[in-house]
Amino acid sequence: MRLKMKNILLLILFILCTVLLAEEEDNIKDSVKLLELNIGDNDRTIYRIPKTKMATLPKWKPTDEANIPLPMNKAIELSQKWLKEKNPKISEFKLHRFSIINMNIFSSKEEEKWYYEFQFSPILDGKMMFGTMYYVLVLFNGDIVEPQKIK
Numbered sequence: 430m431r432l433k434m435k436n437i438l439l440l441i442l443f444i445l446c447t448v449l450l451a452e453e454e455d456n457i458k459d460s461v462k463l464l465e466l467n468i469g470d471n472d473r474t475i476y477r478i479p480k481t482k483m484a485t486l487p488k489w490k491p492t493d494e495a496n497i498p499l500p501m502n503k504a505i506e507l508s509q510k511w512l513k514e515k516n517p518k519i520s521e522f523k524l525h526r527f528s529i530i531n532m533n534i535f536s537s538k539e540e541e542k543w544y545y546e547f548q549f550s551p552i553l554d555g556k557m558m559f560g561t562m563y564y565v566l567v568l569f570n571g572d573i574v575e576p577q578k579i580k
Contacts, residue, residue, distance in 0.1 A: 461532065463544065463566055463574060473579045476566050483532060487569050488541045491529075498569040501527070504545045508565040511573045512549060522549035522563060544568045 461483050464476040487498040505524060512522045525548045532542040545567040551558045566574035 464546065466564065471580060475577045475579060476574045478574055483542060486542045489543050489569060490541050499571055504567040507571060507573065508547050508567055511565060512563055519551045519553055521552040523552055523557060525550045
């Protein structure tokens with residue numbers, strides 16, 4: 430009886446894992462990966478957005494600097510606010526590096542969709558913490574891309 434129950438539980442666990450993996454595959458197919466960070470041996474952080482969201486983002490061409498959908502100062506402000514909400518013990522975040530990245534490399538469409546990638550250094554008790562970077566991706570509609578931690 431115990432062996433039969435154990436086999437049934439293993440079968441249920443197998444089915445649940447299969448369903449979860451199939452759902453994850455569907456999510457991956459229906460989304461665009463913007464950034465993947467490998468931290469340590471097995472930890473990864475992935476930033477992805479649904480393809481449906483990508484389709485709704487404003488278009489922009491770098492030659493049209495005056496009409497950028499989200500000015501950089503506003504994107505930095507949104508990033509710092511988001512970081513402080515997620516990390517209330519850290520007093521300040523100093524912008525270390527930024528990029529404006531074209532999503533066209535992730536899609537076969539010829540659309541000019543862009544996003545900001547910011548890297549911030551945390552400041553704790555007035556001292557910059559070296560060796561730790563906080564990444565924030567801001568879409569040109571002002572949305573922050575939520576990171577997904579994978580172990």
